[in-house]
């Protein structure tokens with residue numbers, strides 16, 4: 001069976017509510033133990049927010065969900081990450097195919113130095129899409145709430161757009177190939193408050209069609225958009241700096257009735 005055949009999209013009515021079942025025992029960069037003991041189920045159709053102090057491993061865990069960390073020399077994961085019940089780190093699974101189903105939007109908007117149209121069409125062409133590219137590009141730009149602003153200048157460079165528009169272009173690029181899950185690594189950190197609000201509104205709109213995992217430094221953002229929040233912290237007890245999951249639960253519970261003292265302290269702003 002081919003890899004593409006192995007990685008299926010979720011069907012309605014499947015028994016599990018989990019899109020990605022992430023069970024990290026350990027993640028290393030070389031000899032450095034960056035993250036330990038983090039079981040983070042990413043529920044279908046929800047936004048799961050990752051919060052926690054700098055260096056607690058939020059991005060590392062997020063990037064493990066679509067094998068983006070494979071690109072980093074020395075990266076090693078002990079544990080299991082299942083996408084719709086299939087181990088994405090299993091032998092024979094092509095990370096490129098994994099990333100087609102589990103797309104990513106980065107902190108810095110990173111449109112390619114090409115036209116708006118070509119930015120969105122990029123993944124389609126890469127995947128040798130045989131259908132109507134123009135229709136797909138328009139659909140993706142509409143999904144990213146950018147169509148009205150760019151429909152008359154599709155040949156202009158993606159780099160000519162504002163920061164917020166560029167980030168929406170990157171979201172359009174990510175959704176053009178119709179992934180199942182979108183990983184968003186601090187997608188608003190380079191944006192002003194108005195552009196941030198637009199992206200937050202967009203995330204709430206996108207979750208109707210996509211499962212989203214979101215790393216954010218901004219606790220208020222997690223509170224505004226995340227259905228589920230995972231709080232990570234850093235363990236310095238053994239002389240290292242190892243991130244770990246403290247707790248995960250409904251966002252309201254994490255913010256209003258957290259189970260651990262550590263979460264309470266973080267939510268109260270006692271450390272950052």
Ligand SMILES: Nc1ncnc2c1ncn2[C@@H]1O[C@H](COP(=O)(O)OP(=O)(O)OP(=O)(O)O)[C@@H](O)[C@H]1O
Nearest residue numbers: 029034053054055056057058059060061072241243
């Ligand atoms: N490419 C890398 N090579 C080596 N160590 C890394 C690499 N990327 C991250 N780390 C280390 O792994 C740990 C977790 O980093 P990570 O970026 O995942 O944390 P984070 O919670 O996302 O941090 P921040 O909020 O500051 O972005 C940190 O100690 C970091 O220095």
